[in-house]
Amino acid sequence: MLFNDWLKDDSKIVLFDGGFGTELLRRGILEPGKVPDMLNIENPDTIVEIHKSYYNAGSNMCHTNTFGSTPLNLRRHNLEERIEEIIEKALDNIQKACPPGSLVVGDIGPTGKFRPPVGTASSEEWHSSFATQTKLLEKGVDLFHIETISDLEEMLSAVRAVKKVSNKPIIASITYKKAKRGFFTIMGDPLEKCIHTLENENVDVIGTNCTLGSGDMLDLVKQAIDMTDIPISVKPNAGQPRLEGTKTHYDQPIEEFVRDIQEMINFGVKIVGGCCGTTPETISEIRKIIDLI
Numbered sequence: 001m002l003f004n005d006w007l008k009d010d011s012k013i014v015l016f017d018g019g020f021g022t023e024l025l026r027r028g029i030l031e032p033g034k035v036p037d038m039l040n041i042e043n044p045d046t047i048v049e050i051h052k053s054y055y056n057a058g059s060n061m062c063h064t065n066t067f068g069s070t071p072l073n074l075r076r077h078n079l080e081e082r083i084e085e086i087i088e089k090a091l092d093n094i095q096k097a098c099p100p101g102s103l104v105v106g107d108i109g110p111t112g113k114f115r116p117p118v119g120t121a122s123s124e125e126w127h128s129s130f131a132t133q134t135k136l137l138e139k140g141v142d143l144f145h146i147e148t149i150s151d152l153e154e155m156l157s158a159v160r161a162v163k164k165v166s167n168k169p170i171i172a173s174i175t176y177k178k179a180k181r182g183f184f185t186i187m188g189d190p191l192e193k194c195i196h197t198l199e200n201e202n203v204d205v206i207g208t209n210c211t212l213g214s215g216d217m218l219d220l221v222k223q224a225i226d227m228t229d230i231p232i233s234v235k236p237n238a239g240q241p242r243l244e245g246t247k248t249h250y251d252q253p254i255e256e257f258v259r260d261i262q263e264m265i266n267f268g269v270k271i272v273g274g275c276c277g278t279t280p281e282t283i284s285e286i287r288k289i290i291d292l293i
Contacts, residue, residue, distance in 0.1 A: 003103060003143050003169050006060070007204065007231055013265055013290045016105075016235060016273025017054035017062040018283045024050070025248075026279075035077050037069045040089035047090075051097035057280040058287025059273070061103035063145060064090045066137060072111035072121070072129040084136060091140035105171075106141035108133060108158060110149050123157050130161035143169040147235070148210045148275075150175050152189045152197060159201045171233050171271070172198050173207030178216050182223070191220065195227045207233030210275045213240055213252060214260035221264045231270035236260070238277030250277025258285045265293070 006012045024030035027050075029043055040047055047065050054062050069087055074080045094104050111129050113121035134144070144162050149155040155174060162170055174194050176183040183191040198206050206228060208220060217236035224232060239252030261272050272290075274282050 001142075001169070002101075003061075004204075007169075007270065011293075012270075013293060014233075014271040015058055015060045015283065015287060015290055016233070016271055017059045018274035018278035018280065019238075019276050020050065020063065020065060020067070022250075022277055022279060023053070035068050035074070035079060037066055037074075037086050037090065038079065038082075040065050040086055040093055041082075044089060044093050047093040048096050051094050053280040054283055055097055055099055055102055057283040058290075059102070059283055061105050061142070062094065062098070063105050063107035064094050064137065064141065066090045066107045066133070067109035067147075068112075069136075070108070070111045070129040070133045072113050072125065073109075076112060083132070087133070087136040091137070095140060103142040104140065106134070106137035106144045106168075108137075108144060108146045108162070110151075110154060114151065115153060121154075123153060126154055126157035127161045130158045131165055134162045134165040138166045138168070141168065143171065143204075145171040145173065145207075147171075147173040147207070148175050149173070150186045152185060152187065152194055155194075156197070156201065159198070159203060163201075169204040171205040171207050172201070172203040173209045173233060173235065174198075175211045176208060176220065177211060178219070183220050191224060192227055195224060199228055199230060203230070205231045205233050205271060207235070207271070209233075209235035210237060213237050214257045218260045218263050221267050221269055225267050225269070232268070233271035233273075234261075234264055234269050235273045235275040237275050238282065241276065252277070254282050254285050257282060258289060261286055262289050265290070 146158045214236040238250040242249045
């Protein structure tokens with residue numbers, strides 16, 4: 001398994017892709033309220049083009065366009081009955097773009113449903129939803145990335161569902177907010193608890209993505225790196241979003257973002273990439289610094 005070989009190679013820094021929604025917005029094809037995953041069917045040429053742009057920029061592995069393709073999320077948009085079609089097209093699109101020696105990552109995002117007292121979701125409901133998505137993705141991916149999860153309990157449901165269906169590697173990425181006392185999920189779980197919980201679940205990589213810009217994520221890395229011996233993955237945002245009318249902008253200069261990524265690599269981060277606001281240009285600049293290591 002190529003990914004496992006990469007993890008064992010101390011000299012290998014793995015480069016992820018950047019923001020996908022950013023690219024859809026830049027091309028003007030993502031309408032407000034639309035599920036981006038539907039574009040696998042409605043605009044496959046653009047989806048393939050975005051995947052290619054990241055692989056060509058130097059990404060070792062890229063996500064399928066399936067962030068929102070859990071039954072629970074699709075049900076909220078009356079699209080649950082199209083889940084097989086969505087995921088089948090997503091796999092077809094990325095396989096057209098993926099060059100030899102690169103990997104396809106099955107992207108699993110949050111369900112959009114919260115547990116009490118915020119919502120009504122149960123662990124069993126989460127587990128069933130994640131398992132369904134995993135079964136449909138399994139045949140066409142090299143590994144899974146469970147990402148942008150803000151509730152440790154939902155993450156546990158996702159990890160256990162993936163493990164029940166597949167023996168392929170798992171990157172488990174939680175999103176955190178920075179507080180005076182450190183980094184916490186929105187449900188109040190501290191960074192150290194999340195890391196140790198994921199260690200006990202035997203995930204292959206412990207990650208964090210979204211919400212934080214590269215500067216704050218660098219501060220998180222400085223703490224996290226001493227909390228675990230498991231490889232760490234980071235995908236920060238390109239700074240904080242700025243609303244201008246109905247459009248969202250990320251103003252952080254690429255040079256500053258890449259400088260922070262370089263520092264994270266220096267601290268021992270194994271997998272790097274970008275989330276909201278990052279582009280193929282961002283990934284290309286990160287590729288340059290990795291190639292110099």
